[in-house]
Amino acid sequence: MKLLRFIIVPFLVLSSCSSYYEFNYEFNKKFESGNLVAAQDVLDQNKQIEKSKTRFLYYANRGVVSHLLGNHEESNNWLEQAYIFGEDHTKNYLNVAGSYLLNPNLIVYPGEDHEHLMLLYYKSLNYLKMGQFDNALIECRRLNNRLFELGDKYTGENKYQKDAFVHNLMGIIYDASGDYNNAFIAYRNSLEIYETEYTEMFSLGVPDQLKEDLMRTAMLAGFPEDLDRYEEKFGYEYEHNPSAGGELVFFWHNGLAPIKDQWALTFVAIDGGGGSIFFENEDLGLNFPFVYDFGDGDNDVSITDLSGVRVAFPKYVEREPYFNYGDIEVNGDYYTLEKGEDINAIAFKTLNERMLAELGKGLLRVALKKAIEKQVRKESETLGFLVGAFNMASEQADTRNWQTLPHAIHYARAPLKEGENSVEIYTDGPRSEASEKFTFIGKKGVTQFHSYHSLESEVAF
Numbered sequence: 391m392k393l394l395r396f397i398i399v400p401f402l403v404l405s406s407c408s409s410y411y412e413f414n415y416e417f418n419k420k421f422e423s424g425n426l427v428a429a430q431d432v433l434d435q436n437k438q439i440e441k442s443k444t445r446f447l448y449y450a451n452r453g454v455v456s457h458l459l460g461n462h463e464e465s466n467n468w469l470e471q472a473y474i475f476g477e478d479h480t481k482n483y484l485n486v487a488g489s490y491l492l493n494p495n496l497i498v499y500p501g502e503d504h505e506h507l508m509l510l511y512y513k514s515l516n517y518l519k520m521g522q523f524d525n526a527l528i529e530c531r532r533l534n535n536r537l538f539e540l541g542d543k544y545t546g547e548n549k550y551q552k553d554a555f556v557h558n559l560m561g562i563i564y565d566a567s568g569d570y571n572n573a574f575i576a577y578r579n580s581l582e583i584y585e586t587e588y589t590e591m592f593s594l595g596v597p598d599q600l601k602e603d604l605m606r607t608a609m610l611a612g613f614p615e616d617l618d619r620y621e622e623k624f625g626y627e628y629e630h631n632p633s634a635g636g637e638l639v640f641f642w643h644n645g646l647a648p649i650k651d652q653w654a655l656t657f658v659a660i661d662g663g664g665g666s667i668f669f670e671n672e673d674l675g676l677n678f679p680f681v682y683d684f685g686d687g688d689n690d691v692s693i694t695d696l697s698g699v700r701v702a703f704p705k706y707v708e709r710e711p712y713f714n715y716g717d718i719e720v721n722g723d724y725y726t727l728e729k730g731e732d733i734n735a736i737a738f739k740t741l742n743e744r745m746l747a748e749l750g751k752g753l754l755r756v757a758l759k760k761a762i763e764k765q766v767r768k769e770s771e772t773l774g775f776l777v778g779a780f781n782m783a784s785e786q787a788d789t790r791n792w793q794t795l796p797h798a799i800h801y802a803r804a805p806l807k808e809g810e811n812s813v814e815i816y817t818d819g820p821r822s823e824a825s826e827k828f829t830f831i832g833k834k835g836v837t838q839f840h841s842y843h844s845l846e847s848e849v850a851f
């Protein structure tokens with residue numbers, strides 16, 4: 391009867407088939423429509439989420455909304471809370487065990503690896519907008535440490551473990567602070583990752599602006615041999631034309647990152663003998679062994695009489711941006727906003743890399759559910775039927791992710807004149823185009839930073 395008493399507990403837990411996006415529909419719709427004050431109000435009215443298993447996403451969303459509202463210091467406070475929580479959260483092992491009996495949403499969401507990098511990206515951008523280059527450099531070093539951790543965490547070829555845009559950003563920050571030596575090193579690292587990994591993994595080549603920045607910092611850092619080498623590599627001679635009013639680095643956040651939904655596979659259980667079972671899906675050519683042993687010597691406790699089981703897995707759904715091209719006009723001259731980071735592609739890549747692990751965890755979860763169901767049926771056929779029905783209803787993938795991130799990040803560097811500068815961004819796509827004007831006061835030797843987020847994207851559901 392111990393198992394019977396144990397299995398009654400999960401019936402107290404209700405499971406929903408709604409995705410995380412649908413669960414937060416009110417916030418998402420206000421955010422996507424650009425009604426940021428209303429989106430912030432929704433977060434203010436749902437502060438209980440701050441104590442929930444999705445508090446990482448609550449902090450991250452608050453950080454993005456505050457950033458877009460121009461409250462950069464407040465934004466960094468929220469983003470730092472998200473980063474610390476994601477790094478230091480304490481695992482609840484009872485919840486971990488429960489996730490194998492119900493669904494993985496019982497576990498605290500700590501954030502994806504690329505989401506941690508984006509936290510520090512937004513923090514750096516906030517500091518740059520406030521003109522606090524020293525603090526931006528601190529975030530720069532934290533980004534570098536996080537990248538080293540990724541390199542240690544993942545092994546093998548064709549894995550997302552280096553981030554070209556993050557190294558590019560580090561170069562931009564060092565560059566703006568006058569540290570041309572470290573800027574050159576960061577730009578060089580970025581170039582290598584674009585060439586060796588990003589081109590193959592994400593079909594994303596080297597931005598022309600990165601080439602310019604690499605050659606300029608080689609010259610300013612006193613590396614003439616490196617300058618000559620890159621001029622030969624890129625096929626043109628670099629011309630240094632310092633601007634009278636400093637420079638503008640403009641980041642365009644285009645669209646919105648993908649959302650997580652779920653999909654399911656049906657497996658047939660085949661008796662492997664000797665206390666083992668194989669889950670097989672002929673259509674996809676998948677075959678996974680599972681060793682089944684309660685250690686009680688009861689040969690009647692078996693799940694080999696199952697005709698099939700359903701297992702749910704997470705998947706990303708892309709939200710295609712309205713715009714696919716952008717440039718900025720600065721005092722009558724045009725500068726292309728080049729894509730530096732494809733967050734959408736990185737999200738798909740990282741999930742695909744761990745899909746075999748997700749398959750294994752999902753099958754283990756279903757196997758344990760069915761084993762318990764079989765044991766309960768020995769004591770009560772009716773209760774066993776109810777357990778089986780609950781098992782089917784509770785089979786759900788983890789659909790949580792940071793959904794206020796952009797689909798991609800584009801950027802451009804443009805010279806400014808002293809005094810007032812007129813800047814306009816133009817965005818264009820197959821069905822829509824838009825523009826917005828800005829004014830910047832140029833100062834000699836000063837690099838200014840600005841970001842603009844085009845929230846328009848295809849509706850996910």
